[in-house]
Amino acid sequence: MADIPLTQVRADYMAMTHRKRLYxxxxxAVFVALMASGFVLADDRNAGGFWSGLHxxxxxxxxxxxxxxxxxxxxxxxxxxxxxxxxxxINIAGASTLIGALFAMVLSMLATKGMARWPRLIPLFRRAxxxxxxxxxxxxxxxxxxxxxxxxxxxxxxxxxxxxxALGKLFSEVNxxxxxxxxxxxxxxxxxWLQRMMLGVVPQVAPNYxxxxxxxFEINIRASAILGFVGxxxxxxxLKNAMSWGKGQYDEAAAIFLLLFGTIVIVDQLSSVLRDxxxxxTRLEATL
Amino acid sequence: xxxxxxxTQADALFLRKRLTAFxxxxxxxxxxxxxxxxxxxxxxxxxxxxxxxxxxxxxxYSYKTHVTMDNRTHQxxxxxxxxxxxxxxxxxxxxxxxxxGAETVVxxxxxxxxxxxxxxxxxxxxxxxxxxARPDNKGVNASFxxxxxxxxxxxxxxxxxxxxxxxxxxxxxxxxxxxxxxxxWELFFFTLDSPYHGMAFTDLISHAFxxxxxxxxxxxxxxxxxxxADVAWAMFETVLMAFLxxxxxxxxxLPLAFLAARNFTPLLTLRFAARRLFDFFRGVDALIWTxxxxxxFGPGPLxxxxxxxxxxxGSFGKMFSEALxxxxxxxxxxxxxTGAKPLxxxxxxxxxxxxxxxxxxxxxxxxxxxxxxxIIGAITGGGIGLxxxxxxxxxxxxxxxxxxxxxxxxxxxxxxxxxGILRQKLIKG
Numbered sequence: 001m002a003d004i005p006l007t008q009v010r011a012d013y014m015a016m017t018h019r020k021r022l023y024x025x026x027x028x029a030v031f032v033a034l035m036a037s038g039f040v041l042a043d044d045r046n047a048g049g050f051w052s053g054l055h056x057x058x059x060x061x062x063x064x065x066x067x068x069x070x071x072x073x074x075x076x077x078x079x080x081x082x083x084x085x086x087x088x089x090i091n092i093a094g095a096s097t098l099i100g101a102l103f104a105m106v107l108s109m110l111a112t113k114g115m116a117r118w119p120r121l122i123p124l125f126r127r128a129x130x131x132x133x134x135x136x137x138x139x140x141x142x143x144x145x146x147x148x149x150x151x152x153x154x155x156x157x158x159x160x161x162x163x164x165x166a167l168g169k170l171f172s173e174v175n176x177x178x179x180x181x182x183x184x185x186x187x188x189x190x191x192x193w194l195q196r197m198m199l200g201v202v203p204q205v206a207p208n209y210x211x212x213x214x215x216x217f218e219i220n221i222r223a224s225a226i227l228g229f230v231g232x233x234x235x236x237x238x239l240k241n242a243m244s245w246g247k248g249q250y251d252e253a254a255a256i257f258l259l260l261f262g263t264i265v266i267v268d269q270l271s272s273v274l275r276d277x278x279x280x281x282t283r284l285e286a287t288l
Numbered sequence: 289x290x291x292x293x294x295x296t297q298a299d300a301l302f303l304r305k306r307l308t309a310f311x312x313x314x315x316x317x318x319x320x321x322x323x324x325x326x327x328x329x330x331x332x333x334x335x336x337x338x339x340x341x342x343x344x345x346x347x348x349y350s351y352k353t354h355v356t357m358d359n360r361t362h363q364x365x366x367x368x369x370x371x372x373x374x375x376x377x378x379x380x381x382x383x384x385x386x387x388x389g390a391e392t393v394v395x396x397x398x399x400x401x402x403x404x405x406x407x408x409x410x411x412x413x414x415x416x417x418x419x420x421a422r423p424d425n426k427g428v429n430a431s432f433x434x435x436x437x438x439x440x441x442x443x444x445x446x447x448x449x450x451x452x453x454x455x456x457x458x459x460x461x462x463x464x465x466x467x468x469x470x471x472x473w474e475l476f477f478f479t480l481d482s483p484y485h486g487m488a489f490t491d492l493i494s495h496a497f498x499x500x501x502x503x504x505x506x507x508x509x510x511x512x513x514x515x516x517a518d519v520a521w522a523m524f525e526t527v528l529m530a531f532l533x534x535x536x537x538x539x540x541x542l543p544l545a546f547l548a549a550r551n552f553t554p555l556l557t558l559r560f561a562a563r564r565l566f567d568f569f570r571g572v573d574a575l576i577w578t579x580x581x582x583x584x585f586g587p588g589p590l591x592x593x594x595x596x597x598x599x600x601x602g603s604f605g606k607m608f609s610e611a612l613x614x615x616x617x618x619x620x621x622x623x624x625x626t627g628a629k630p631l632x633x634x635x636x637x638x639x640x641x642x643x644x645x646x647x648x649x650x651x652x653x654x655x656x657x658x659x660x661x662x663i664i665g666a667i668t669g670g671g672i673g674l675x676x677x678x679x680x681x682x683x684x685x686x687x688x689x690x691x692x693x694x695x696x697x698x699x700x701x702x703x704x705x706x707x708g709i710l711r712q713k714l715i716k717g
């Protein structure tokens with residue numbers, strides 16, 4: 001090893017550090033400039049300005065809350081009234097997660113090396129998953145509402161469509177980590193493709209699949225509430241109606257807000273406890 | 289433990305497994321059955337409008353050219369999709385129309401044709417069916433061959449509709465209109481009033497090189513039918529919403545996440561407050577944030593960006609604080625042993641550990657927020673989501689709807705690809 005004087009090493013090191021700092025400084029400056037100009041641009045294009053609207057953020061929530069507080073005795077009745085819509089929203093999410101997960105399971109297996117039924121078609125199934133994943137739910141929902149009429153079915157199909165792609169990608173990542181030996185073993189005794197998958201793959205991947213599906217269910221509840229807002233039934237639709245009644249009638253909107261918020265928080269907590277249990281076994285740490 | 293007890297235990301285990309293996313599909317089936325009933329899927333057939341579906345699919349890959357005659361002035365107008373923006377300039381007409389003085393003959397393919405002449409409409413079908421109408425103030429006055437009307441003709445006193453495989457003829461008292469379908473997205477590049485409409489690609493290139501590139505581009509960009517400039521701007525707005533929302537949320541969540549992490553904030557109440565704040569931001573869904581913010585800021589991209597920002601502050605806060613709780617304490621100790629002050633300990637002991645994790649999560653959200661921005665845009669009115677809902681509400685511009693859908697899918701896939709590349713680059717260093 002050639003002898004390099006310590007001062008030389010030190011100078012080189014400092015030069016490198018400075019260069020690195022300069023690069024990250026430039027990157028940071030570009031990023032900050034982008035963010036700032038982006039906000040200015042978005043502010044220009046908005047109907048109301050940011051600064052003129054800032055103090056009004058709490059006006060609407062305050063209005064809704066004060067009306068709800070005035071008519072507090074009516075609140076339980078409203079909650080009972082909107083419970084069926086809430087159940088519909090949850091059912092849309094549940095059914096679409098279930099259907100999407102079933103399709104995703106099959107598609108992801110067809111798109112994983114070593115498991116695929118037709119190895120040549122792997123790219124095809126991958127692209128299919130990419131496209132379904134890229135499709136925002138609202139696109140499918142709006143088109144289906146035109147054909148099938150309003151109601152929960154278009155929302156269910158739309159969310160299931162996107163879920164297929166989203167879960168399909170996650171499932172194929174799980175599949176890639178699964179051991180292929182059970183499949184080989186089953187193959188050697190003459191098992192069919194379906195048997196190889198059900199007996200060789202599913203037991204390995206089921207906990208991870210379930211964990212991802214739960215996470216998706218959580219997301220899908222939000223999605224189904226949003227789709228209701230554009231006419232696909234459930235609590236979102238009621239919310240839109242309650243909002244359109246205007247001032248003095250916000251107590252029903254408040255009840256719906258409350259139901260939606262409560263549901264999302266409860267499902268969130270439940271699914272995170274369940275997912276923890278699925279990934280770390282039954283050992284449950286007190287979550288705070 | 290004897291072998292016998294082990295065997296009974298194993299048997300019980302197998303029995304349980306077998307039961308769950310059979311019960312699970314049954315539970316799923318039962319749930320789907322319940323959904324089938326509660327969503328009234330049998331009643332879907334009545335509610336569904338298959339005619340709408342057919343129009344939608346056909347319009348998405350083909351276009352109509354309308355030939356309209358005013359029954360009083362006898363003036364004939366040709367227009368793509370029947371829109372003013374797609375009207376043929378005077379003296380021009382599609383090549384399946386023949387003009388002989390006052391007579392206009394429209395070839396409707398399959399041997400069908402329609403003859404407009406001075407207020408008289410004659411339809412002759414490929415199978416020899418003849419129909420003549422002389423509309424006036426009192427009615428359409430159509431005369432049909434003797435016998436029952438065929439199923440593809442719908443006639444009343446004031447209206448006659450002839451539906452053909454690729455065309456349709458509608459006669460009312462004031463107007464006679466016939467349109468014919470053709471494959472493709474007409475006028476996608478240039479509208480009829482542009483000199484470049486119908487020009488071959490090679491000719492276009494040579495024109496472009498002879499100094500007309502700017503004119504060609506502005507004719508394409510300002511296309512009144514497809515509004516390329518507006519669409520591009522809307523796409524940019526959607527991406528802008530996603531970008532501002534995602535990175536803004538990351539910036540807000542970063543300091544708050546330290547407050548919510550057990551190893552950085554020993555004070556229980558503070559930690560608890562930060563976590564509940566995250567839960568609140570996430571629990572009040574993007575939908576509700578959008579509604580609340582739209583009341584304050586009005587519709588537009590800023591509202592959408594802020595709705596994403598607030599919701600994702602909750603998500604990022606939770607994820608970041610979990611990542612912070614998993615940092616390796618040894619690195620911080622090592623930095624501390626060199627005499628680093630607290631701020632330096634964070635800078636050199638913590639940040640380098642968590643940056644790749646944070647960035648990868650943020651970039652992952654960027655892609656999914658592009659989709660959310662489309663949805664929020666449809667609700668709050670901004671970006672490509674707004675254009676899409678507008679096109680769907682008119683219920684006739686399905687070719688534009690399919691164009692927007694293709695663009696949205698392309699945009700999301702592009703964002704996915706970019707974020708994937710950046711993730712790999714940043715994580716590997």
